[in-house]
Amino acid sequence: xxxxxxxxxxxxxxxxxxxxxxxxxxxxxxxxxxxxxxxxxxxxxxxxxxxxxxxxxxxxxxxxxxxxxxxxxxxxxxxxxxxxxxxxxxxxxxxxxxxxxxxxxxxxxxxxxxxxxxxxxxxxxxxxxxxxxxxxxxxxxxxxxxxxxxxxxxxxxxxxxxxxxxxxxxxxxxxxxxxxxxxxxxxxxxxxxxxxxxxxxxxxxxxxxxxxxxxxxxxxxxxxxxxxxxxxxxxxxxxxxxxxxxxxxxxxxxxxxxxxxxxxxxxxxxxxxxxxxxxxxxxxxxxxxxxxxxxxxxxxxxxxxxxxxxxxxxxxxxxxxxxxxx
Numbered sequence: 001x002x003x004x005x006x007x008x009x010x011x012x013x014x015x016x017x018x019x020x021x022x023x024x025x026x027x028x029x030x031x032x033x034x035x036x037x038x039x040x041x042x043x044x045x046x047x048x049x050x051x052x053x054x055x056x057x058x059x060x061x062x063x064x065x066x067x068x069x070x071x072x073x074x075x076x077x078x079x080x081x082x083x084x085x086x087x088x089x090x091x092x093x094x095x096x097x098x099x100x101x102x103x104x105x106x107x108x109x110x111x112x113x114x115x116x117x118x119x120x121x122x123x124x125x126x127x128x129x130x131x132x133x134x135x136x137x138x139x140x141x142x143x144x145x146x147x148x149x150x151x152x153x154x155x156x157x158x159x160x161x162x163x164x165x166x167x168x169x170x171x172x173x174x175x176x177x178x179x180x181x182x183x184x185x186x187x188x189x190x191x192x193x194x195x196x197x198x199x200x201x202x203x204x205x206x207x208x209x210x211x212x213x214x215x216x217x218x219x220x221x222x223x224x225x226x227x228x229x230x231x232x233x234x235x236x237x238x239x240x241x242x243x244x245x246x247x248x249x250x251x252x253x254x255x256x257x258x259x260x261x262x263x264x265x266x267x268x269x270x271x272x273x274x275x276x277x278x279x280x281x282x283x284x285x286x287x288x289x290x291x292x293x294x295x296x297x298x299x300x301x302x303x304x305x306x307x308x309x310x311x312x313x314x315x316x317x318x319x320x321x322x323x324x325x326x
Contacts, residue, residue, distance in 0.1 A: 006030045006040045007048070011072050014052065020060025048073065136183035140203040146187060150175040155192075155211035161204045169193070172211035173200070176218050181233050188227055190216040197226045199233065231260050231279035232288075238278030242285060243300040245272040250295035259288075274299070282307060 013021055013029050027037045041061060044050035051064040063070055149156050156175060161168045171193035179186045185202035192213050230238045246254045251273030255265065264276040279285050282304055289296055289308055298305040 232284030
């Protein structure tokens with residue numbers, strides 16, 4: 001541990017301690033000798049003007065913050081936090097190359113400087129972490145404008161190109177929250193045309209200007225209730241509970257995964273792993289179930305089980321027709 005790491009550790013120790021920290025505890029935390037601990041304390045007093053005081057009765061050091069709280073000047077990070085910064089840097093660059101670059105470049109350059117100071121030998125440090133987006137759709141050229149309107153709580157007049165119906169419609173919206181889900185961006189907004197909360201795919205939105213309506217406020221609790229209660233990206237309060245049974249082999253992965261914050265899981269008597277999930281719209285859930293093929297069975301409800309059977313039957317029919325043709 002170098003000098004700056006010791007200062008950082010001592011600062012956090014004194015900040016977190018409710019009682020004066022004994023010198024022996026400081027030495028253990030800083031992994032240093034008695035003399036080094038004393039030099040670190042003195043350096044913080046002399047160069048950083050840290051209000052470190054010694055309590056003789058309790059034989060320990062503490063921050064005297066009666067006049068003002070004390071924080072280290074500038075930005076200080078320990079090795080694990082620098083690694084987190086590295087991950088954030090790669091996330092910013094790899095998830096959406098070019099997205100918000102003018103705003104984020106100054107931050108990225110500062111992170112680069114700190115990482116190089118912490119890892120002077122790691123010239124290729126930005127190549128050590130890789131993030132791969134799967135089936136991601138580009139957010140489109142209007143992302144920044146939509147983000148600005150969301151942060152400013154500014155209503156917009158938009159044209160929305162709905163994929164499902166293949167039609168475009170104009171409407172006013174009050175944008176509330178940007179959501180990145182499965183490598184794609186969505187906008188949670190109040191739709192003044194439908195008079196309700198709606199989820200819009202970012203790349204299908206074309207802003208046409210400021211809306212001539214007032215901003216419709218929605219609480220964070222209501223947003224969470226509308227968009228986070230049911231399985232997947234579809235909105236609405238959950239109306240059903242899916243009961244899925246995975247084979248023991250597949251359960252080695254499934255038991256470590258979170259499909260939904262309110263999920264319930266248990267091992268069944270037949271050795272399979274049971275997962276219970278609340279859902280409203282089964283569309284996305286059916287697609288995820290089909291990914292696991294013979295490694296999962298829908299136990300309940302009957303309508304979800306039947307929907308999966310129909311999808312599998314249709315798929316088999318396609319392959320059978322193809323085989324007959326060949």
